Amino acid sequence: MKIDYSIEAPAIEGRLSLSQIEELIAKPLDSKPDKKFLLALSISGSALALGALCVLLTFYYGIGLWGNNQPVGWGFDIVNFVFWVGIGHAGTLISAILFLLRQKWRTGIARFAEAMTIFAVMTAGLFPALHTGRPWLDGYLLPYPNQHNLWVNFTSPLLWDVFAVSTYFTVSLVFWYVGLIPDFASLRDRTTSKIKKVIYSIFSLGWRHSHRNWQHYEKAYMLLAGFATPLVLSVHTIVSFDFAVSIMPGWHATIFPPYFVAGAIFSGFAMVVTVLIFVRKIFDLEHIITVNHLEKMNKVILATGMMVGYAYAMEFFIAWYSGNPIEQFVFINRAFGPYYWAYWIMVSCNVIFPQLFWIRKFRRNIPLMFVISIFVNIGMWFERFVITVTSLHRDFLPSSWGYYTPTLYDIGILIGSFGLFFTLVILFTKALPVVSISEIKAVADGAQPSHHGEGGH
Amino acid sequence: MEKKLFGVAAIFTTPDDIINAASSTVKKGYTKYDVYTPYPVHGMDNAMKLKPSKLGYLTLGFGLTGTFIALFFMWWMMAMDYPMIIGGKPFFALPAFIPVTFEVTVLLATLATVIGMLTFFFYFPNNSHPVHDTSFMKKVSSDKYGVCIECADPKFELEGVKEFLTSVGGIEIEEIYYAVKTEQRIFDPKFITFLIGVAIATSGGIYFALNKLMYMEPFTWMQTQQKLSAQAETKFFTDKFSMRPKIAGTVARGFIPYEYKGLALPPVEIVNPSVPDEKNLALGKKKYLTFCSPCHGNHGDGDSRLRGQFPNPPSLHSLKVREWNDGNLYHIIVNGQNVMPSYESQINVAERWAIVNYIRVLQKAKNASPEEIEIARKEGK
Numbered sequence: 001m002k003i004d005y006s007i008e009a010p011a012i013e014g015r016l017s018l019s020q021i022e023e024l025i026a027k028p029l030d031s032k033p034d035k036k037f038l039l040a041l042s043i044s045g046s047a048l049a050l051g052a053l054c055v056l057l058t059f060y061y062g063i064g065l066w067g068n069n070q071p072v073g074w075g076f077d078i079v080n081f082v083f084w085v086g087i088g089h090a091g092t093l094i095s096a097i098l099f100l101l102r103q104k105w106r107t108g109i110a111r112f113a114e115a116m117t118i119f120a121v122m123t124a125g126l127f128p129a130l131h132t133g134r135p136w137l138d139g140y141l142l143p144y145p146n147q148h149n150l151w152v153n154f155t156s157p158l159l160w161d162v163f164a165v166s167t168y169f170t171v172s173l174v175f176w177y178v179g180l181i182p183d184f185a186s187l188r189d190r191t192t193s194k195i196k197k198v199i200y201s202i203f204s205l206g207w208r209h210s211h212r213n214w215q216h217y218e219k220a221y222m223l224l225a226g227f228a229t230p231l232v233l234s235v236h237t238i239v240s241f242d243f244a245v246s247i248m249p250g251w252h253a254t255i256f257p258p259y260f261v262a263g264a265i266f267s268g269f270a271m272v273v274t275v276l277i278f279v280r281k282i283f284d285l286e287h288i289i290t291v292n293h294l295e296k297m298n299k300v301i302l303a304t305g306m307m308v309g310y311a312y313a314m315e316f317f318i319a320w321y322s323g324n325p326i327e328q329f330v331f332i333n334r335a336f337g338p339y340y341w342a343y344w345i346m347v348s349c350n351v352i353f354p355q356l357f358w359i360r361k362f363r364r365n366i367p368l369m370f371v372i373s374i375f376v377n378i379g380m381w382f383e384r385f386v387i388t389v390t391s392l393h394r395d396f397l398p399s400s401w402g403y404y405t406p407t408l409y410d411i412g413i414l415i416g417s418f419g420l421f422f423t424l425v426i427l428f429t430k431a432l433p434v435v436s437i438s439e440i441k442a443v444a445d446g447a448q449p450s451h452h453g454e455g456g457h
Numbered sequence: 458m459e460k461k462l463f464g465v466a467a468i469f470t471t472p473d474d475i476i477n478a479a480s481s482t483v484k485k486g487y488t489k490y491d492v493y494t495p496y497p498v499h500g501m502d503n504a505m506k507l508k509p510s511k512l513g514y515l516t517l518g519f520g521l522t523g524t525f526i527a528l529f530f531m532w533w534m535m536a537m538d539y540p541m542i543i544g545g546k547p548f549f550a551l552p553a554f555i556p557v558t559f560e561v562t563v564l565l566a567t568l569a570t571v572i573g574m575l576t577f578f579f580y581f582p583n584n585s586h587p588v589h590d591t592s593f594m595k596k597v598s599s600d601k602y603g604v605c606i607e608c609a610d611p612k613f614e615l616e617g618v619k620e621f622l623t624s625v626g627g628i629e630i631e632e633i634y635y636a637v638k639t640e641q642r643i644f645d646p647k648f649i650t651f652l653i654g655v656a657i658a659t660s661g662g663i664y665f666a667l668n669k670l671m672y673m674e675p676f677t678w679m680q681t682q683q684k685l686s687a688q689a690e691t692k693f694f695t696d697k698f699s700m701r702p703k704i705a706g707t708v709a710r711g712f713i714p715y716e717y718k719g720l721a722l723p724p725v726e727i728v729n730p731s732v733p734d735e736k737n738l739a740l741g742k743k744k745y746l747t748f749c750s751p752c753h754g755n756h757g758d759g760d761s762r763l764r765g766q767f768p769n770p771p772s773l774h775s776l777k778v779r780e781w782n783d784g785n786l787y788h789i790i791v792n793g794q795n796v797m798p799s800y801e802s803q804i805n806v807a808e809r810w811a812i813v814n815y816i817r818v819l820q821k822a823k824n825a826s827p828e829e830i831e832i833a834r835k836e837g838k
Contacts, residue, residue, distance in 0.1 A: 153543060154553065155544065160556040167564045170564060171567045175567075182495075206586060208586055209598060211493070211501050219510040230563070442497060446472075
């Protein structure tokens, strides 16, 4: 196999006409769900139902049902939160950062990745809310004038998190919706169903593909991409502050912000690859989501995986170099203590397996990349577990050491979070265009004029 | 319904054609026209001679507003309204305020960009624009390009425009009409009913959530804790009292046992050891109002809120009580008398004497001679 990387691969394979593109993308919305769809939905729905039951019991009896207790006060709830927020980051990276970098290949996957961002942040948001113990009182997290005369603590990273995650969710949703407006208009004009037409009309807001609108629209899209880029970096930075601003050995490290951001992109891309492998197959989108796209994502996985590996090594180096015996103990304990198994799962899944992507054949091999992306997802979940739990279970006072074991409720909620995420993803594939129709049309062959108007650029 | 002409539209099939058509339209001098493309076509801004979008100013303005709002409110909340030292940081801890400032800036800037663009730049939502639901719209929504010259243009002239569009390569020339609306749909009874329905559902839902739901289990579980509460029955102790008596043989601080406990009157005169200064009388007043006034009344007249529901408590201004020595009053506080229970366990020794002093003040105030009143007036107190 010879691939010339000096030539940019076309964003769409084959010479599809504009109406063929639209037909292809809109097909899942016009057809009735088939057996495969219902099967997938019932599996994810069952997982969601299990999670919902565990959440309901937690809601009723309180978080005493969970495994976390002194000294490990942060258990699965926080691990899952960080994991899911991280998953979301790939979407914004693809839709915003690659947009600013003028990467045309992003158009095929941006919509889907953005949707995954929104669903992942929704899933993530559940965990801190439940973690507070009395989720119905979570209104207190917001600064509002009240009779207690109290304000929230603006110097606390946990409060920064409230602002970061809610801003991130809002901005991602708005960004996604802005991208959907022209697509809603196209769907509105092609549908034959009256009900669908009303729904699409409402969401299209009356978009009419006018160039006087396109001009502002493109400007707005660029501005949003410009804001989403630092935002996505700030979100996982602030999530890492939840740990790094404390004085816990194993948490109190300045490497955390870049390390977390790289990890987030790493895990997010792995999740996007996992899901897209299925989507492109099931919905016949192989021409739009090509192997070239997947290969590029695998390169990102390889690069960020190396960054994460560097961070693991650097943490050990700094622990030794600092000369701080407590810091040194924490890291030796992490690799060889009671949680050694979690540490080595993390290292092998995140650092060792992705090295296979150095070889072109493996980067373009779909079954193999599926397996590696699953490994990366597992590894990144364990990374958060290692950071959260191993740092807490043996702190300064040997008399208060302990061993954290999750309960069935913890595991049920973890399964439920996957259920929620995949249920939303599956419903999305049938309810909205999984690829941006207008963006794909714009990068199709012959879609742009051969000369750039009078005066040109 | 009356129909009016909105404009004339033509379809073009390639991006080169539409760029050419747009620049010809500008050259011809038309100003009220628009170009419709299923995706943004590069070079169209130049062909249409459009000025750069001013949307960025809106973003900048609202972004900066977000920055200042966030910083101002954090300063006001943390440094002015409720200053509290947290982690040894200054009240206005700027580095710690940066994350929230950044998030609020981004939030406000993006929301303003999008909402501002949709409302002020596009006048959305607008599903009743004349070009909607035309075959022209269906085509430009999918894979064709179009130009529509509106009759609001000063140079508009039906045949001339049609001719012009054909000459630049336009096909499927279409006249676009719109219906003149007469009625105001906002006063439609259906719409009003819908609004009322939304209002009732919203306010009812919020009322239920805040006034009913929050008082149900498990939301109330913070109130029903497994702990002893004063005055309440408990299953923990065999006598079912939550409040526990003191352990036999112990002496609490300030509660030295009284040696004539149980006797009708003290056999010897007990001397009042306290000095009735201002502080002592303030203490006496406080304890009197707490423990004595529920029966004897705020001024010792025996006219309390319990009068009539209980054997009437005696006045403290009777000659008998006034002629008692301090030791006698003290003795009754400790021992009780008739229905009055002992206050030995609630009021400590110093407080008992302070109460006695305060009773003397009350008695003097009620029974002073005219000369004494005159002296008190002169002293101005």
